[in-house]
Amino acid sequence: MGFLRKILPPKEWQPxxxxxxxxxxALGLYTAKVANVTSYLSDDPRxxxxxxxxxxxxxxxxxxxxxxxxxxxxxxxxHDNVFKKYAFKAKDGLYHATIYTLRAEPQAIIMHEAxxxxxxxxxxxxxxEQVTDAKSVSWVDSHLSDRLDRTCWECHRETPHGxxxxxxxxxxxxxxLPIKEQQELFVPEWLEKATESKKPTP
Numbered sequence: 001m002g003f004l005r006k007i008l009p010p011k012e013w014q015p016x017x018x019x020x021x022x023x024x025x026a027l028g029l030y031t032a033k034v035a036n037v038t039s040y041l042s043d044d045p046r047x048x049x050x051x052x053x054x055x056x057x058x059x060x061x062x063x064x065x066x067x068x069x070x071x072x073x074x075x076x077x078x079h080d081n082v083f084k085k086y087a088f089k090a091k092d093g094l095y096h097a098t099i100y101t102l103r104a105e106p107q108a109i110i111m112h113e114a115x116x117x118x119x120x121x122x123x124x125x126x127x128x129e130q131v132t133d134a135k136s137v138s139w140v141d142s143h144l145s146d147r148l149d150r151t152c153w154e155c156h157r158e159t160p161h162g163x164x165x166x167x168x169x170x171x172x173x174x175x176x177l178p179i180k181e182q183q184e185l186f187v188p189e190w191l192e193k194a195t196e197s198k199k200p201t202p
Contacts, residue, residue, distance in 0.1 A: 040093055043073045051096065053105050057161055064160035070126070075160075078118045079125060088118065116151065123152040 009017045032038075039047040045061065048054045061067060066075070077092075078084045092115070099105055111119065124131055153159075 035097070040089065043071050045071045048072050051100050053100065053109070057109070060161040064162070066160035070160070074126075075119055075122050076115060077122075079122065088114070119153075120151050127152075 008014070036047075036050050039050060045058060049058045061072070073085075073089075078088050
């Protein structure tokens with residue numbers, strides 16, 4: 001009881017503090033709903049386009065050979081153990097949320113060092129047989145070093161996102177997406193106006 005007396009505000013301030021705390025909790029819940037926070041616990045690739053900055057990555061992945069066999073998390077998150085996986089997702093997610101909120105997205109999205117390490121390890125995890133092929137090891141002296149001393153995307157640059165990743169190159173807003181907010185912007189207003197003026201009159 002003595003502990004509660006220490007942390008509780010004076011009686012005359014309690015209604016004000018209760019209202020403020022209620023407002024903070026409500027704002028937090030509203031923000032979590034708008035940001036679709038629960039979706040980040042899943043492995044659904046559509047989660048990545050909650051933030052429109054990743055639209056080009058999502059579309060290029062959809063047209064890649066990896067579409068049917070690997071999701072974003074299969075490649076971009078460590079798979080050593082479940083704790084490391086979710087710790088990595090939380091750290092990465094907070095970084096992305098901060099950058100997006102501050103509108104500080106870079107012009108070109110480049111993986112940081114921890115992300116590169118995760119992708120490299122996952123390439124090897126899924127393609128271990130190609131990397132450690134006994135026949136090739138016996139034929140080519142540098143087989144293992146060629147495959148393990150370099151990153152996989154030094155050679156396989158266009159897998160799975162393609163070399164060209166601009167908004168125009170992948171059909172941004174001209175290709176239906178599974179996120180409701182982005183479907184509403186299916187054809188941007190400026191494009192509608194430009195095409196209206198070019199339509200032949202009947």
